[in-house]
Amino acid sequence: MAPALLAVALAAGACRPRDKEPPQAARALREFTGAYPLEARPNGTVRSFDIVAEPTEVELVDGQKLRVWAYNGQVPGPQLRIRLGETLRVRFTNRLPQETTIHWHGVRLPNAMDGVPHTTQRPVQPGETFVYEFTPKDAGTFWFHPHVRSSEQVERGLYGLLIVEDTAPPPYSRDVVWVVDDWLLDETGQVFPRFNTRHDLAHDGRWGNVLTVNGRTDTVLRVRPGERIRLRLLNSANGRVVMPDFSGLDAKLIAVDGLYLREPIDPAGFELAPGNRIDLDITFNQNLAAPLPIVDRFSARRPNVLAHITTEGEPVTPPAFASPARAHVPAWSEGLHVPEHHAFRLNARRGGPFGIEWTLDDKAFAGHSAHHEPALTLTSGRFYRLRFVNESARLHPLHLHGMFFRLLARDGTPVEEPFFRDTVLVHGNESVDIALVPTDAGSWMLHCHILEHAEAGMMTLIAVRAP
Ligand code: C2O
Numbered sequence: 001m002a003p004a005l006l007a008v009a010l011a012a013g014a015c016r017p018r019d020k021e022p023p024q025a026a027r028a029l030r031e032f033t034g035a036y037p038l039e040a041r042p043n044g045t046v047r048s049f050d051i052v053a054e055p056t057e058v059e060l061v062d063g064q065k066l067r068v069w070a071y072n073g074q075v076p077g078p079q080l081r082i083r084l085g086e087t088l089r090v091r092f093t094n095r096l097p098q099e100t101t102i103h104w105h106g107v108r109l110p111n112a113m114d115g116v117p118h119t120t121q122r123p124v125q126p127g128e129t130f131v132y133e134f135t136p137k138d139a140g141t142f143w144f145h146p147h148v149r150s151s152e153q154v155e156r157g158l159y160g161l162l163i164v165e166d167t168a169p170p171p172y173s174r175d176v177v178w179v180v181d182d183w184l185l186d187e188t189g190q191v192f193p194r195f196n197t198r199h200d201l202a203h204d205g206r207w208g209n210v211l212t213v214n215g216r217t218d219t220v221l222r223v224r225p226g227e228r229i230r231l232r233l234l235n236s237a238n239g240r241v242v243m244p245d246f247s248g249l250d251a252k253l254i255a256v257d258g259l260y261l262r263e264p265i266d267p268a269g270f271e272l273a274p275g276n277r278i279d280l281d282i283t284f285n286q287n288l289a290a291p292l293p294i295v296d297r298f299s300a301r302r303p304n305v306l307a308h309i310t311t312e313g314e315p316v317t318p319p320a321f322a323s324p325a326r327a328h329v330p331a332w333s334e335g336l337h338v339p340e341h342h343a344f345r346l347n348a349r350r351g352g353p354f355g356i357e358w359t360l361d362d363k364a365f366a367g368h369s370a371h372h373e374p375a376l377t378l379t380s381g382r383f384y385r386l387r388f389v390n391e392s393a394r395l396h397p398l399h400l401h402g403m404f405f406r407l408l409a410r411d412g413t414p415v416e417e418p419f420f421r422d423t424v425l426v427h428g429n430e431s432v433d434i435a436l437v438p439t440d441a442g443s444w445m446l447h448c449h450i451l452e453h454a455e456a457g458m459m460t461l462i463a464v465r466a467p
């Protein structure tokens with residue numbers, strides 16, 4: 001079912017190359033045809049949800065009372081599940097002591113629904129309501145979070161999942177979500193109340209002292225032998241990168257940042273940076289001898305247990321079907337030969353409201369000012385290669401709103417990832433080449449998803465205009 005869903009062809013001729021483009025770019029554009037649909041296809045069904053953001057107390061971590069900011073009183077927030085073709089309508093009410101917005105991370109949607117303050121909408125003031133309504137163009141695992149003072153608002157607990165199911169979802173025994181987050185708690189066990197500290201800004205953002213999956217330190221996934229699970233992981237942390245180790249299981253990586261892969265691959269070594277999602281296809285062919293710890297190995301010296309999996313109960317027959325992968329993902333093997341359209345330089349300097357500013361091309365984004373000039377203007381339906389040159393020693397998971405891209409190279413060495421992304425981790429002093437074909441007009445943000453870096457300036461706008 002997946003290939004048919006994803007292989008909706010681009011309208012013929014919609015991506016006609018321009019005469020002055022190099023032949024490699026024209027070929028790359030032809031290769032892109034059919035990767036994902038240009039337009040949403042609303043089927044007439046509207047799915048309505050109410051979401052309220054407000055301060056509350058929840059039993060989190062190990063059951064103690066934690067004062068958080070939450071969507072509908074839960075952390076992680078509600079899981080919104082719709083099917084591809086359905087229209088999502090969210091009546092959002094802000095009961096926080098600050099203005100806010102909701103950004104729908106990874107979703108290709110109309111620019112006005114993207115939740116970027118002062119760019120796509122007025123921030124939602126305390127007491128106000130705003131209606132978000134759109135029809136996603138893609139099925140997959142997406143999430144939502146504020147785009148105002150996000151280093152504080154996300155850290156306090158504001159995030160939820162948007163799952164867009166295929167029109168005919170593959171018959172997994174179960175569909176399970178793991179939201180990975182980490183919390184910086186103070187001596188009283190509450191969220192450390194100072195945000196954007198010098199320490200966080202000088203390092204890789206705010207890394208916590210408690211690592212949770214679905215808000216708990218003791219998450220156990222209990223499966224019956226023979227079950228076949230779709231496990232969706234989101235990293236909603238402000239700064240921490242995790243590399244979950246599923247070795248010892250029959251686990252395949254089938255989707256990254258929402259979209260299916262060209263072919264299922266081994267998930268080993270995938271760096272799940274803040275903002276990233278992965279979907280795994282796991283079949284439990286036999287009983288696990290003991291509860292299996294799923295360990296984060298991002299730091300080789302300090303592995304962390306994320307959660308456990310156990311098998312128990314009566315065996316079932318695994319549902320038999322091909323993993324939903326086989327998406328049309330262009331190889332773009334000549335992509336590196338297309339001249340780069342722009343190289344962004346990533347760096348830090350002294351100054352700004354927090355004492356340290358993070359910059360793109362020596363510019364720090366002033367988060368609360370009303371008007372911003374785009375750093376780049378791209379034309380939809382054209383092929384672009386962009387480069388990120390990290391002149392700093394810190395990590396920068398760069399996220400682009402409203403479109404997907406493919407990683408082409410790290411430090412000039414070609415990387416063949418059979419999938420698109422919306423967030424890529426750029427390591428210290430590394431340069432990364434990506435390629436993309438923008439499909440939707442509007443003002444889209446490019447920013448570091450280490451939220452302290454973003455708050456301290458590492459954000460910019462990319463304008464996409466119709467040809
Ligand atoms: Cu998940 Cu602009 O962010």
Ligand code: CU
Pocket residue numbers: 358395396397448449450453454458
């Ligand atoms: Cu960063």
